Amino acid sequence: MMTARKMIARPLSRSRLHEEIVTIIQKQIMDGTISAGNKLPTERELAENFNVNRATVREALRKLENLDLVEIRHGDGLYVKNYLESGNLDLIKAALNINGSGEVLLNILEARRYIVPQIAYLAAQKRTTSDLEELKKAVFESDLRIMEKDIRVHQLLARSTHNLLCTIGLNFFNQIFRDYGHLYFDDEKNAERSAEFHRDIYKAVKEQKPENAYQIMRDIMIYAEEAVKASLDKDKKRVRR
16 A cells, blocks of 8 residues: 555646645545555645645645545644545535546435435425425426426425425535536436426425325436436446447
């Protein structure tokens, strides 16, 4: 296993240097090249390795610290943390940018399959008249494009739970979906399936049938997960040619 002192550096482009440094170190930490508990080179050594100034390194280290990948021990040095114990949702978003997005994206979809149906359950159970009216407008009166409508429907379902963690947690999935939703919505068949889902979930929430809402949401999560897998597989085949 490579020690932190021998970490791999490569030539950087001259724009957004600190972000490139973050990506390089993050990748080496997450793929095990640099192990948890290892001490990183000093700020001065990193600046020399990457051929940048120390201010750029300092900015990169602050980002790595915010991602809970490193710990800056003043007077001692920089140490790698165990991201499996300390990592937060920001780290998941950052991980999408290294080694391709496929595996991490499928991890996110798998987690979503278990979490979001429960949000639908709570929405049907706890929604108010006002919540239902907002959902009705989004489903039947909105002129948003289908992906934006889908995000809006999910946002309103999360708010209808009246649970802050559900609402903020759902925002995480929606942020990812804005970047990768084309893998699903570029297929007209999938767009039609989601339009059907919007009508069905509205009916379940309106009738306050949480079990129905749960199953409707779980079905669309499974459908979407399989559709995205198929899209990713198609892209892989295209790249190989």
